[in-house]
Amino acid sequence: MKIGFIGAGKVGFSLGKYFADNNQEITGYYSEFEKDAIEAAEFTNSQVYRNQEDLVKDSEMLFVTVPDGVIEKVWNQVKTYDVSGKIICHASGALSSEVFSDISELKGFGFSIHPLFAVSDKYNSYKELSGSYFTIEGSEQKINVVKSFLEKMGNNVCIISKNDKVKYHASAAIASNLVVGLISLSERLLTECGFDEKxxxxxxxxxxxxxxxxxxxxxxxKALTGPIERNDITTVKKHLKTLEGNDKEIYKKLSLEVVNVAEKKNKDRDYSKIKETLK
Structure with a gap:
């Protein structure tokens, strides 16, 4: 598969290097910031393209790895070229393949392909992609081709509906970004108890x-422990008494989700009183 990239940021770097290391042919990169394209091409042993049309012509699969808000703008340019038979992809977690408007009429195939992984370092994140799930949605005619392409590299792949992309992205954000927020809250509460930040x-x-x-x-x-799992309503009430404002609301909302997990773990326990307290 000959794969080209429009956009040479962290995701473009990481996917390009990962595919290249898995014996895929990277045609090269186009970027409005030519320095980034040169750097990405060197990193993946591919070419720098000075115009999009040549990159589209030379590629069987094209990734539009630009910020979400620019994908549609880039596509509106790309679709003025011959995209017949081309697989056009983006790697946004939140957007669906519908951003590639009119692609069926142009005889191309549109996809969103998203690694369920936080790409944070353009030079090193590719090393961890082998253990990542990929989600895909898009053209039914080529969906199994794309699925097989990723599975041959050893990745687990889940096909999802375009209607579920935003919910899927919310799930990823909760597991990644919002966990950072929770740990930040936990650290702040410790500093209020006399700890310094370090x-x-x-x-x-x-x-x-x-x-x-x-x-x-x-x-x-199985991992769940703590006062809610033990049905220790006295401790939960003490926690609520010491917390205020938004901190208290976060504790209550998340604790209700923890109760759901506790009920699965301990089917013989009655958590109704603790749920009333949290509501």
Whole structure:
């Protein structure tokens, strides 16, 4: 598969290098910032393209790896070229393949292909993509071709509906970005107890690592411990009494989700009173 990229940021770098390391032919990169395209081409041993049309012509699969708000604008330019038989993709978690308007009439095939992974470093994130799930949605005629393309590299692939893209992205944001917010809240509460920021961070590291490893290895239900799982309403009431404002609301809302997990783990326990307290 000859694969080209419009856009040479972190995602373009990472996917290009990952595909190249899995014996795919990277035709090259086009970017409005030529320096980025040169850098990405060197990183993937591919070419720099000075215009989009040549890149489209030379590629069987084209990734539009630009910020979400620019994808439609780039597509409106790309679709003025011959895209017949081409697989056109973006890697947005939130947008569906519908952003590629009129692609069926142009005899091309549109897809959103998203690695369920936080790409944070353009030079190193590709090393971790082998363990990532990919989600895909798009043209039914070529969906199995794209699925097979990713599976041959060893990735698990889930086909989702275009109507579920935003919910899917919300799930990813909760597991990634919102966890950062929760840990930030936890660290801040420790600083209110006398820890400095460095000590708060270091003190929580073992419990965070242990919990995440337990979740990964055993699943959320088996990993759950603590006062809610024990149905310890007295401790939960004490927590609520010491918290205020938004901190209290976060605790209550997340605790209700934890109750759902606790009910799966301990089917013989009645959590109705603790749910009333949290509501």
């Amino acid at each position: 000590s708060a961070h270091e003190a929580l590291a073992p419990i965070i690592k242990g919990n995440v490893n337990h979740i990964i290895n055993d699943g959320v239900t």
